[in-house]
Amino acid sequence: MEHNLPHTIALLSRTPATLNALLRDLPEEWTHRNEGETTWSAFDVVGHLIHGERTDWMPRVRRILESGESRAFDPFDRWAQERESQGKSLPQLLDEFAQLRSENLNALHALNLQPQDFRKRGRHPALGVVTLSELLSTWAAHDLTHLHQISRVMAYQYREAVGPWKAFLGVMQCAGHSASPVAKGSAAKP
Amino acid sequence: MEHNLPHTIALLSRTPATLNALLRDLPEEWTHRNEGETTWSAFDVVGHLIHGERTDWMPRVRRILESGESRAFDPFDRWAQERESQGKSLPQLLDEFAQLRSENLNALHALNLQPQDFRKRGRHPALGVVTLSELLSTWAAHDLTHLHQISRVMAYQYREAVGPWKAFLGVMQCAGHSASPVAKGSAAKP
Numbered sequence: 001m002e003h004n005l006p007h008t009i010a011l012l013s014r015t016p017a018t019l020n021a022l023l024r025d026l027p028e029e030w031t032h033r034n035e036g037e038t039t040w041s042a043f044d045v046v047g048h049l050i051h052g053e054r055t056d057w058m059p060r061v062r063r064i065l066e067s068g069e070s071r072a073f074d075p076f077d078r079w080a081q082e083r084e085s086q087g088k089s090l091p092q093l094l095d096e097f098a099q100l101r102s103e104n105l106n107a108l109h110a111l112n113l114q115p116q117d118f119r120k121r122g123r124h125p126a127l128g129v130v131t132l133s134e135l136l137s138t139w140a141a142h143d144l145t146h147l148h149q150i151s152r153v154m155a156y157q158y159r160e161a162v163g164p165w166k167a168f169l170g171v172m173q174c175a176g177h178s179a180s181p182v183a184k185g186s187a188a189k190p
Numbered sequence: 191m192e193h194n195l196p197h198t199i200a201l202l203s204r205t206p207a208t209l210n211a212l213l214r215d216l217p218e219e220w221t222h223r224n225e226g227e228t229t230w231s232a233f234d235v236v237g238h239l240i241h242g243e244r245t246d247w248m249p250r251v252r253r254i255l256e257s258g259e260s261r262a263f264d265p266f267d268r269w270a271q272e273r274e275s276q277g278k279s280l281p282q283l284l285d286e287f288a289q290l291r292s293e294n295l296n297a298l299h300a301l302n303l304q305p306q307d308f309r310k311r312g313r314h315p316a317l318g319v320v321t322l323s324e325l326l327s328t329w330a331a332h333d334l335t336h337l338h339q340i341s342r343v344m345a346y347q348y349r350e351a352v353g354p355w356k357a358f359l360g361v362m363q364c365a366g367h368s369a370s371p372v373a374k375g376s377a378a379k380p
Contacts, residue, residue, distance in 0.1 A: 011220060021210070134353035134354070152366070162327045174364050
């Protein structure tokens with residue numbers, strides 16, 4: 001389907017409650033373990049989502065509306081959560097994410113975007129020219145890529161425990177990693 | 191980590207609320223579309239989870255405790271939801287799943303399983319000998335494989351809308367499919 005603002009908002013507005021239902025008060029064996037080396041735990045992912053709410057999505061929407069292609073988006077720091085989540089608990093991060101997402105959706109609503117706005121163009125530092133509708137679609141799909149990642153990282157913790165069933169569980173064969181050691185230090189991220 | 195019953199139950203008990211937060215009242219463009227051909231939508235997945243609660247997990251726990259390896263598990267019907275979800279709404283299915291999961295976790299608790307029980311063996315019709323701890327671990331991992339699938343199927347609906355960002359979104363590159371056209375008619379499923 002093409003980008004549809006009400007559909008995008010319907011999805012964006014549900015992610016904080018989804019992560020809250022899945023992760024709050026879950027044992028740390030599920031939420032704080034990763035897939036090895038520099039991969040991310042569910043805790044890391046929530047910190048990454050927070051950083052996106054602060055520095056990525058709405059600032060880029062405004063950059064397109066204010067500067068078009070003339071001024072590229074600021075690069076996104078994929079490792080900001082290593083600093084910013086320090087000393088915080090997962091419930092704190094879940095609350096922070098919910099608060100920021102709510103504020104950003106209010107700000108998006110206040111922009112009162114019109115059909116002609118969605119074709120407006122901006123400049124991504126790595127991808128080049130992108131449109132406002134592509135940015136908004138990616139905001140929603142980015143939530144889904146990290147829900148996909150969290151479910152995979154958590155399943156990974158039981159990769160031995162499931163015994164021979166591992167062969168039947170698609171999540172154990174997933175190679176669709178947004179955040180992998182290979183990507184560390186690269187700009188290969190929204 | 192090894193199988194741990196409280197960790198398994200912590201995860202199993204959160205899945206209904208997670209799916210509820212993600213899917214209830216979401217536009218059908220997200221919930222009723224699939225990845226083409228005979229793949230599953232989010233709606234189909236919830237129907238599949240319901241069928242598992244009715245016929246798969248607890249019946250297999252009981253089969254192990256009652257019959258050990260002497261009597262194989264009944265095969266699981268991967269396409270039951272095509273019949274059983276007919277005429278139902280997604281909110282109805284979400285309610286049904288939550289109710290069945292709650293009943294099954296109560297039944298699991300009532301079994302008062304002891305450490306020596308987890309080593310008990312049963313017979314899977316395709317995988318052969320499996321243990322009770324592997325079955326319980328798989329119950330939890332199976333929730334995660336379908337959360338992973340739902341997030342991928344929903345992201346697929348925006349595969350064009352995200353434009354060049356598609357290359358950066360791991361969920362768009364996932365090949366870890368539990369339910370694919372290839373698997374139709376096969377027993378390749380928990």
